Amino acid sequence: MNSEVAKFLPMVDFLETVLGSNNEIVLHDFSDLEHSVVDIRNGHVSGRHAGAPATDFVLKVLNDDELAGGDHTTSYLSHSVAGKPLRSVSYFIRDGGKIVGMLCINTDTSLIDELQYLTAQIGSVYHSLTKGPILDAESGPAGIEHFSTSTDDLVRRSVSAIEAATGKAIEEFSADDRLEAVRQMNADGVFLLKGAVAQVAEAMGISEPSVYRYLQKARRESQGS
Structure with missing residues (x-):
């Protein structure tokens, strides 16, 4: 494992404790893109496990200097292996300026989204309000991310x-x-x-x-x- 990536292993434990079971915490090491997930907590959120490959989003970041600017991404839309929409954010781990890994948090917002939708429906009865989709197509600079098992x-x-x-x-x-x-x-x-x-x-x-x-x-x- 890359030594810079290894420094973030304690953060995986910390974030799991703080964020709870509906947040998946994933540590990637890009030394081996085919098995880049070196640590993962609450893997049920995306349906992955340690040893899973880099995602399509990761490959785009590594292949595009503009996307790799900065030290982290803003919140973007991703999908679990089963197709469930998630909200994700990624921190770029660098070694001498080169991105060598990522620390990612993928959040299952389905309960919040359902509550928001129901609230909107109740509000429309009394206020004749029309609400759009709860999750829009906003997805960050590289498009929607899809998680894969191989x-x-x-x-x-x-x-x-x-x-x-x-x-x-x-x-x-x-x-x-x-x-x-x-x-x-x-x-x-x-x-x-x-x-x-x-x-x-x-x-x-x-x-x-x-x-x-x-x-x-x-x-x-x-x-x-």
Whole structure:
């Protein structure tokens, strides 16, 4: 474990005691992105355990200097493994300026959200008020975070998101579609994960050399822009 990350282990105990069971406290060490969760308390909140991989949000932060500015994030929307909406905040742990880990708090606000919704409904009866959704789409600079239990799960989620955005099944993708998909996954930091090329190749039904060719082209275009 990175020595700077190890310094935050006592904080995990402290935050668990202070915040209670509806707050998940997670310590990440980015020395191994495939198993970055080195300590976790109240893992039932997100459905994860120690040894879980880095999230899509983490990969975007590590792949984008602008997102990595500052020492912490503001509150953003995330989702548990089961899809439950959570509110999250992350502190960046640095070693010589480089982000080497994160201390994260993920809060299950479902009871508060339900109470707020019911209060709004009761208020509308007496005051004819119209309330919008309790949880809006606000999600921080890198978009909504999704928690995964494995690297393969994260890659499948990324592919599914691309399918939803294009309105096409992955089997229907043309060569240009596949290049754009790889370009998007590269921008999202998916290929920072070991073994991602093989998993993307399997998900897209193409060979690993084909994925490498798309990836090299995407990276050349990115460097040339």
